[in-house]
Amino acid sequence: MQRSVKVNGEIIDYTLIKTARASVEIRVLPNEIRLFAPQSYPLRRADQLVRDKADWIAQARRRFTEYEAREAALYPMTDGMPVPVEGRQYTLRVTYGTRSSAYQAGDELVIITPDTAPDKVREALRGYLIGRAQQRIRERLDHFIPLVGRAPGRVTIREQRTKWGSCSGQGNLNFNWKLIMAPPEALDYVVIHELCHLYEFNHSPRFWERVSRYMPEYAVWRDFLRSGWAHPFP
Numbered sequence: 001m002q003r004s005v006k007v008n009g010e011i012i013d014y015t016l017i018k019t020a021r022a023s024v025e026i027r028v029l030p031n032e033i034r035l036f037a038p039q040s041y042p043l044r045r046a047d048q049l050v051r052d053k054a055d056w057i058a059q060a061r062r063r064f065t066e067y068e069a070r071e072a073a074l075y076p077m078t079d080g081m082p083v084p085v086e087g088r089q090y091t092l093r094v095t096y097g098t099r100s101s102a103y104q105a106g107d108e109l110v111i112i113t114p115d116t117a118p119d120k121v122r123e124a125l126r127g128y129l130i131g132r133a134q135q136r137i138r139e140r141l142d143h144f145i146p147l148v149g150r151a152p153g154r155v156t157i158r159e160q161r162t163k164w165g166s167c168s169g170q171g172n173l174n175f176n177w178k179l180i181m182a183p184p185e186a187l188d189y190v191v192i193h194e195l196c197h198l199y200e201f202n203h204s205p206r207f208w209e210r211v212s213r214y215m216p217e218y219a220v221w222r223d224f225l226r227s228g229w230a231h232p233f234p
């Protein structure tokens, strides 16, 4: 349920979500404020709580804005921007041209585009990196499937914000294309991790023992991926 409250002349919009639990929680997301409350929680108290927490909400929102500004400054999607691919730093070359293309030349990633606006460059670079991710992930699957000894069902490569890979109950695997920007060992780790789920559908000691057979230092790359490392597509 969408609600609005006025605090010091400013409107705060929030989403009230009734849950089965007894506790109340406010979650500030980049584009939304969510208030989780028990079924019987009065609307008037929900509004008052948001009013009481207005300073804290404003602070949390400022942090998101600052974070986005920092990311935008670091990765402006303009000529000369650094782009990590398979653990190496490349330099983005943005070139005007009537026919779009994208390719690697030495340590440069060249984007030729009829529209050099940053959001268009971003889309072109994303398309190029997704292509590389698809190729690379298939190659590494071909390498590790015979070693691990079980083949997955369907393999899909898509974009996710935080998840690097997953394995369904049917043995279908899913990988995040953003892995192409990580060191190759980190990508290998996720490939091994998901293939090992074809034996152990959990994260038990037996599962990790199996992962370690193909990558004894897996914890280094697991921690790396959890560390919130910087890349142009956060």
Ligand SMILES: [Zn+2]
Pocket (backbone or CB within 6 Å): 193, 197, 202, 203
């Ligand atoms: Zn897992």
